[in-house]
Amino acid sequence: KEMAGVESAVCKPSSGDTERCTYKVPVTRADAEGSPKGLWHVAVLVTAKDGDTTLDTKAADFTV
Template sequence: MSRRIALSLTAGVVVLAGAGALAVAHAENQPPALAHSAARYTAPDGHRDGSFTFTTEVTASSGVKSLKVLAWPANSSLARKGPTAGEMAAAEPATCKPAGKDTVRCVYTTGVTGADAASSPHGPWRVAVLATAEDGTTTLDTRAAGFTVG
């Protein structure tokens, strides 16, 4: 094998190894991914309170630090763009438990009293979530799920 071919081959291996290392580093910095998001609203009935529950799975290679949840009326001032990441920082946290290698299953539940239901706008609602990974990357989904208050 000539010296020129050996040198070209070595340079090619170095380039491919560098590209592979870059791909691995890039994969580690991916923002959290949401899957299987669902919302359920149960109206109060008689003397029994109702509830609102949101569930989702979050995957992040560095681990999941938190998931914030905010339900908002679809006909509100947020309808055009949804809440911002800054507004979501003050939202309620979900409880997350391991569900796989890099995945957690998060659940947020709150009670809904008769007074809450009476003062809430009727019609479609949206659920916004802010997922934050351990490495600081975030994913904001302003329409992660929807439900109807009747």
Template structure:
């Protein structure tokens, strides 16, 4: 093999590998959001004092987190048989998010629970579903990000 052929082959290989590396880096930047440290705390109403549901999660996306929606649902609901979808989450309520790192936001959803709300709510295990949307429009849906019990 001539020296010129070897140099052209090496140059072509470097160009191909460099292009593949650039594609891999670009693809790595387009991952959907991730959720971490999701917790739910339910406090039942007591007398004339309202209760509450407080849900928190950390959402991370390299393109930024554009919004986070939250939906609490009883474990014995129709969503147990028919999985929740992003379409189901379209009318879910937004969480309030504050920056907490380079690409991470800490999101909190708070819901007041009146005595009447508690009386009408099914008893037992509940789940919290979360839909996080990144700046690049990718999404992550966790249908059981956290759970709590209504007693």
């Protein structure tokens, strides 16, 4: 599947080698009402300082 959208996150150190990243996405009422209900997955593409990348297609889940 193609990615529906890309958002940039703000990441801050959490503990050890862990970071907590957050982002905000504006959503209209029409967007929310028109979204398919059920389980969704958040995909995350990360890039290391050396340029290596990795994609986690199910980094987090949420239910609408």
